Amino acid sequence: MGRAVAQLTVFALLLASAATLPSKDDWDIYSFHINSTVTSRYATTVITSRVANRMNESKEIEFHVQIPKNAFISKFIMFIDGKAYDGVVKTKEQAQQQYTQAVSRGQSAGIVSSVGRTMEQFKTSVTVAAHKKVTFELTYEELLKRTLGKYELQIHARPMQPVKDFKVDVFIHEKTGISFIDVKGELSTNALANAITRTHTDKQAWVYFYPTEDQQKTCSNCGEHGLNGDLIIAYEVNRDSGIGEIKTSDGYFVHHFAPSNLVRIPKNVVFVIDQSGSMSGKKIQQTRTALVHILNDLVEDDFFGLITFDHDILHWKRELVRATSDNLQRAKSYARNIQSRGSTDINAAVLEGTRLLNAHTREGSASILILLTDGDPTSGETNPDNIQSNVRQAIAGKFPLYCLGFGFDVNFEFLEKMSLQNSGEARRIYEDSDADLQLKGFYEEVAVPLLTEVTMIYLGGTNLTQTNFSHYYNGSEIVVAGEITDNNIETFTPQVVAISKNRRVKFSNTSSLTVTETMPGGLLQRVWAYLTVKQLLEKELLLSGSERQEVKKEALELSLKYSFVTPLTSMVVTKPQGESTDVLHKPKEGETPNDRHSGLNIVAQSIPYLPGAVGAKIAGPQGYPDLSVSIGLSDDFDYDAVDDYAGRSIGFSVQHSFHSMSQGGHSRKADFGATMFDTEALLPTPPDVFSSIHDRASMPSTDLVPRPTFVPFSHRFLIKTETQSPSLCFDVSGAVLVKLLHRPSRELYVNGELDDVTNGGFQKIVIHLKTDLHIEFNGQGGIQVQKGQRVMHHTGQDLLTVGSATIIRRINEIDFAAEDIRIVFLIHFKDGKRFYWPVLRQRPSADDIEGILALKPAVYEEVQQNSVTKVKIEDQEFLATSSTAFDYSVASPVSVSCWLVSADAALQRSLNDFLVAKM
Numbered sequence: 001m002g003r004a005v006a007q008l009t010v011f012a013l014l015l016a017s018a019a020t021l022p023s024k025d026d027w028d029i030y031s032f033h034i035n036s037t038v039t040s041r042y043a044t045t046v047i048t049s050r051v052a053n054r055m056n057e058s059k060e061i062e063f064h065v066q067i068p069k070n071a072f073i074s075k076f077i078m079f080i081d082g083k084a085y086d087g088v089v090k091t092k093e094q095a096q097q098q099y100t101q102a103v104s105r106g107q108s109a110g111i112v113s114s115v116g117r118t119m120e121q122f123k124t125s126v127t128v129a130a131h132k133k134v135t136f137e138l139t140y141e142e143l144l145k146r147t148l149g150k151y152e153l154q155i156h157a158r159p160m161q162p163v164k165d166f167k168v169d170v171f172i173h174e175k176t177g178i179s180f181i182d183v184k185g186e187l188s189t190n191a192l193a194n195a196i197t198r199t200h201t202d203k204q205a206w207v208y209f210y211p212t213e214d215q216q217k218t219c220s221n222c223g224e225h226g227l228n229g230d231l232i233i234a235y236e237v238n239r240d241s242g243i244g245e246i247k248t249s250d251g252y253f254v255h256h257f258a259p260s261n262l263v264r265i266p267k268n269v270v271f272v273i274d275q276s277g278s279m280s281g282k283k284i285q286q287t288r289t290a291l292v293h294i295l296n297d298l299v300e301d302d303f304f305g306l307i308t309f310d311h312d313i314l315h316w317k318r319e320l321v322r323a324t325s326d327n328l329q330r331a332k333s334y335a336r337n338i339q340s341r342g343s344t345d346i347n348a349a350v351l352e353g354t355r356l357l358n359a360h361t362r363e364g365s366a367s368i369l370i371l372l373t374d375g376d377p378t379s380g381e382t383n384p385d386n387i388q389s390n391v392r393q394a395i396a397g398k399f400p401l402y403c404l405g406f407g408f409d410v411n412f413e414f415l416e417k418m419s420l421q422n423s424g425e426a427r428r429i430y431e432d433s434d435a436d437l438q439l440k441g442f443y444e445e446v447a448v449p450l451l452t453e454v455t456m457i458y459l460g461g462t463n464l465t466q467t468n469f470s471h472y473y474n475g476s477e478i479v480v481a482g483e484i485t486d487n488n489i490e491t492f493t494p495q496v497v498a499i500s501k502n503r504r505v506k507f508s509n510t511s512s513l514t515v516t517e518t519m520p521g522g523l524l525q526r527v528w529a530y531l532t533v534k535q536l537l538e539k540e541l542l543l544s545g546s547e548r549q550e551v552k553k554e555a556l557e558l559s560l561k562y563s564f565v566t567p568l569t570s571m572v573v574t575k576p577q578g579e580s581t582d583v584l585h586k587p588k589e590g591e592t593p594n595d596r597h598s599g600l601n602i603v604a605q606s607i608p609y610l611p612g613a614v615g616a617k618i619a620g621p622q623g624y625p626d627l628s629v630s631i632g633l634s635d636d637f638d639y640d641a642v643d644d645y646a647g648r649s650i651g652f653s654v655q656h657s658f659h660s661m662s663q664g665g666h667s668r669k670a671d672f673g674a675t676m677f678d679t680e681a682l683l684p685t686p687p688d689v690f691s692s693i694h695d696r697a698s699m700p701s702t703d704l705v706p707r708p709t710f711v712p713f714s715h716r717f718l719i720k721t722e723t724q725s726p727s728l729c730f731d732v733s734g735a736v737l738v739k740l741l742h743r744p745s746r747e748l749y750v751n752g753e754l755d756d757v758t759n760g761g762f763q764k765i766v767i768h769l770k771t772d773l774h775i776e777f778n779g780q781g782g783i784q785v786q787k788g789q790r791v792m793h794h795t796g797q798d799l800l801t802v803g804s805a806t807i808i809r810r811i812n813e814i815d816f817a818a819e820d821i822r823i824v825f826l827i828h829f830k831d832g833k834r835f836y837w838p839v840l841r842q843r844p845s846a847d848d849i850e851g852i853l854a855l856k857p858a859v860y861e862e863v864q865q866n867s868v869t870k871v872k873i874e875d876q877e878f879l880a881t882s883s884t885a886f887d888y889s890v891a892s893p894v895s896v897s898c899w900l901v902s903a904d905a906a907l908q909r910s911l912n913d914f915l916v917a918k919m
Contacts, residue, residue, distance in 0.1 A: 026055060027055070030050055030163065031050035031164070032049050032157075032163045032167075033047070033048045033167045033169070034046070034169070035170075038170070038172040038173070040174065040247055040256075040524075043141065045067075046138070047136075048135065048136070048137045051063075051128070051133065052131075053131060053132055053133070053134075056130050060125050060127050060128075063124055064121065064123040064158075065156070065158070066119040066122075067120055067140045068118055068119060068120075071140040072140060072586070074564055075087070076136075076138050077137045078135065078137075078573075080133075085126075087573045089563045089565060089571050091568070092569065092570055092585075095569075118154060126575050141530065146258060146475070152233070153170065153232070155168060155230065157230075161226045162227075163213070166211060166227070167208070167210050168207075168208070168210075169206075170205075170207040174203055174237045178201075179236045179237060182233075183198060183231065184234060185230035185232040186219065186230055187230060187231045241260050241262070243496055243508060244507075247524060250487075250524065251483055252522075252528050253458075253492070254479065254481045255480045255494060257456070257477065257478040257479070257480070258472075258476065259507065262451065265365060265366045266302055266365045268320055268365055268366070269369075270305040270307065271291065271306050271372070272307045272350055273309070273338065274309060274375065275310055275339065275341065275342075276341070277341055278375045278409070280340035283374055283406055287372065290435075290436040290439035290440050290443075291335040291439075292335055296332075297444070300322065301323075302323040303322055303362070304320060304323055305356045305357075309344075309345055310340075311342045311343040311380070313345070316330075319360065344376065344377055345378075345379040346380075346387060347387040350369070350371055350391050351391065351394050353371070364501045366471060368446060368471075369399060369402070371402070371403045372406060374410050387418070388414075388418045395422045397423070399423075400470045401424040402446065403419045404428075404429050404442060405426060405428050410428075412426065412428060413541070413588070417541045420541060421542055424470075429442075445476065450472055452470065452498065454470075454471070454498040455497045456469075456480045458493070458494050458495075459492070459493040460484060461482045463483045463528075463532075464481075465531045465532055482528060494508075496508075529558050532555075533559055533566055536552075555568055556569065565584060565585070566586055567585075715732045715736075717732060719855060726896075728860065728898060730902060730906040735754050735756035737752070737753050737916045737917070737918065737919060738762075738914060738916070739850070739914050741850075741852070741854065745846075747768075748768070748818060750838070751765070752838065755835055761834075761836060763778075763835060765777040765838070767805075769803065769818055772788045773787055782795065804818055821840075823839065823840055824838075826839060828888060837888050855907075858906070860899075869881075869882070873906075880899040881900040882900070883897075
């Protein structure tokens, strides 16, 4: 017979959220300053928060700010009673002890985390004595990127309460001159516009933002908790058509190359669009809208192709066509009718896009390949390394590949590596209402190629950052930094060689060369270090073995030398004696927020049928020593087959007694000591009926005594890691009640009941909020809400608000939000049966939650001992078996590899801590 197997996965995708807001009576932020200085496009920003404890007792005071994703934190200081407590940047290994200790005590760790498209958050706290004050000072640095003809400095202001002394000061100094400056963002509109002062001279600009306490409560995103929004300063510098701006100082140089007045190069562009099942709904709608806009922007000397794919490749045309008005109209009609379906064959799709471009070579044109996908490869070639190798060989350096990853479920590291291998870039498209505009915005960045095969040459230069670029696009900029050999400016000669349409061009005019004797704080050296570290981190993705270790070592040394918090370093935040130490990490792009949680998966597996069994039902979680299970047996029950399990790795002991009307009765005992069995080999014929359990007095019984325990419906949990290494997995048995998320401080409890049928899943979810609000999702897809004595049933797709909770029911999910927590319960079907899948979309910044959705990512080492594999977790070694599990946290589940270990080993605590006695 075929095995009866049902699979269930829970994945917590954690999005960082706002911090718990303090009460005005607890502590008072009496001063909040943001000071940003931009010199030659390099921004150094200092955030200073001064806080007073107004209470008659000690209070924990929090510092919580958001910074740009591209920035590196370089300094942090706390001043308490005149004493400074510094943050120190160390290697991950050096900081690991503090990190581990913090985690083991249940304290916050990994506090720098991703919170959206462009920002990360920094959070720490300290206990301040009654009527005392503390000053927090954070410094971060970033090189501003030119996009669509301008630079943007983004400042996020969220002091968590109106502040008497609130100031944002921005100073910009550009030697070549500032052509325009603009201030935008949520904090520049309506009543707050009057709080902005802007001054602009030829080479300098000042922006001041000084809102009053009343103004801090009146903006669109403001209220009693004060400001919450962005202030964006956009500006551009004066340019010429020559080699650009080169600054030199203290033996270093930085070259900004963005020539104007160049002829546009016609392009050949192929769009490879994922239309697999996971793109259904809003994603495919936004993709269709974006494609229509993008096609509108093509001009007649462009050639284009359009490929959609799932497990098949679908062509609009099998060759590139000119962007005539007729072709564009037909292509837009095709784009409007793209439908989602099937699995995801990325390998075949990208190779077909490459074939189209390779078959259409035009002198004086630039080719571009753009892939949009929201998932992992699940059809055809699914090994990421093989796909990357295939694509790299096919493209062979002839044109760039740009990969757009739609949503947080996508394997962004896979796309990033594939893009970097082919002179392109990976970009995440966020599942917001403006995702179509994000897609269109990215296309606009690469829509107008001006140069190809750009080579930056520096005679008399050394230790250079990247010098070869496949394309230069209108509105962008190429930046190169390096050292000047022997600091001899006389022998330093820059030159740029490139292809402009169908001719080779050279830029060597040094009339715009700017020589500066000194710049503040070794600025150019820091720009060089910033660029070098960024590019080394990208290069590390492309290498392996000793080469990768060398690149990683170089990036680490520079990060430590310049005190940058990068993915290779951590900042250890020292505090007064007796308080825990925070270890601050910089997340990777797409990494889930706050202390680097990555999620959890469960797989449910049914019990094999026992020969001759008429009925069986198991209740109770794994490991209960008093668990007794009754199984109804027919007269032809095959004890020899059961005894045959003894050599088969089952892992439980069976004591059975048999009674029959035709026979007296007898007892036998069979012991089984391993871990798995083959239902197909031993049990070829399933029973026709699986009945409910009956009273033992009237039914023959088999008592199962756990050792460890075998009961039906094994559920496999998958704890993901932060890297590409296999996840850890462990099995839990029984139709248990699971603690999904508990937050006692807010009186929020979310529990789930697992199915006991072959499809697996959570058949019921119950949410308790405060003492009088209870929400239940049942197996039929219904929502029951009980508020006090009032009970209501919600079946529509309208927004439902009950107390502080909101519920939105969509086609295949239920969206639940309460204060600063948001959980989406995905609805899946298997064999016609429904089950729920919880995904934590928004996690509170306060680390006061527990349960399955609060698990941290797996951290372990593989240990090989002869033919046995073990994993080392927290200095303990555990036996591990190579296995697989399904990830049902996405619309199209995928199978992933994992190391199977015991539950207690993987959890580093008792499994019972994640179970509840009642819903």
